Amino acid sequence: MVTVPSGIVAPALRLARANRTFVSADEARRHVRARSLRPTSYAPPGRLHPDVRVDVAEHGGWPVYTVAPRIGTPVGSLVYVHGGGWVNQIVSQHWHLAAQIAAEANTTVTVPIYPLIPFGTASEVASHIGDLVRDNIDRYGSAGIGGDSAGGQISLSVALSLRDSHGIVLPQTMLISPALDLTWSNPQIPRVQPTDPWLATPGGKVFAEYWRGDSDLLDPVVSPLFGDLAGLGPITLFSGTRDVLNPDAHLLVEKAADAGVELDYHEGVGQVHVFPLLPTRIGRDARAVIVSRIRSSLSA
Template structure:
């Protein structure tokens, strides 16, 4: 049974009307307009972890943040793709997870501030993420990918594009409640909709249509569920059962395993969208699993004696 805090999360989300941008097409259009008129701040919180340093540079118009542990030798790199429906900026929870990964997994974490809809689109953003991963490989060595929700779509589509370009597979890609099929055509979505206090199909269709840009909604750079998963690196995946993205996540896990991809899948009964980012015992446990997975992927294997 979920913890008391986790059981309180759906009620809180309903009180603050977290689903307003997603539950209706009109709500999504109004949210896009509001974000266009009044862009959100994206910088890291002033009080993050004191054992992590933060630097920022600008590449091709994007602010690119790098978080580095102050102590020890940082191994490799994680490119973190933040969620927010492709329309909301990076949030405090994303920064906190990025800082925890940097400090506790002993790695550098790159957080790109990518352009959001209606200005940013998948046909522009995904190739730019792939370019960033290639550049980080030259600088840091091994590079993992991670992302939540819309950022999970970006992370997995980037991994697919790099595979198609015959680049080395990421040693680990972490997907937190990933958006996988932006057509939202899975009939099971409607069954779960009444239980999901956060996401909605009607608004999600509007956001996805903006995000695809010039690409088809079924292009793997938009909807990675339609990709061939052969040759991708290992995946660590999280999803709660009160999340309309659950049916497609289950399909993706099965499809990846059938293609020979190692998948570490964590399905949490009665928990909401992106539950690893929530301030709950289950969220804390999931964050430790994420840190352990990335640390293990970036730590050189020891040779047998």
């Protein structure tokens, strides 16, 4: 992977108008319609990683991919839930991270292709992914969960649901720039907004309204920040300070401490949304931490 200076990321995102579906509610609604009419491909890159094997199967009507090491005996598994604002399909950066985790953490990574808005809803998707995690525990002996952005929201919501409904405490919940409170009401968001080249509140609220379905926005299946964290397993959290989701990450750190939950927080000062997925030195270092945490938690 070619490494680029982290200092050019924010200007490049602004030049590309990466935030165009978030800065306007109307533009967000147009984007939902466009994606529903013309879905984009979810196929993994043809050349993903020489040390992994990729397979796909159907699970409850969803395509579910398995990315596993070619050599040796994998230990445990991770269900990786991709981000994209609940409306955009998985992209190459997600696939490359899943492959790196599989190869370097020596584990099996399960990648569900879940239904996006306006067809998928928080409760439906969390329930199905919870079933995938339980299936992985039965099949591979242990399972963690992780995801970025919207996938981080789903991951923490699923961890809460598995604890409450099945008494399952996951050995690792990996959160990369997660959406935690879909009311977008944190009073610190306007302070961060001028520095964020990627996300914004108007479109975020539109996507949240679709995603919540029949659930209340304060329901932990939609906004996991409002869940009781007590009794969860270890959490690893990444968040950049140029991300409007960063203030809620700080609240999660505080709530975890109050609940006695182990949380390993990595803040990227001056970094943008989902910086661990980007082709920068800081992103590379973050991915090394992700691999290390997953490897140690699944082999414990």
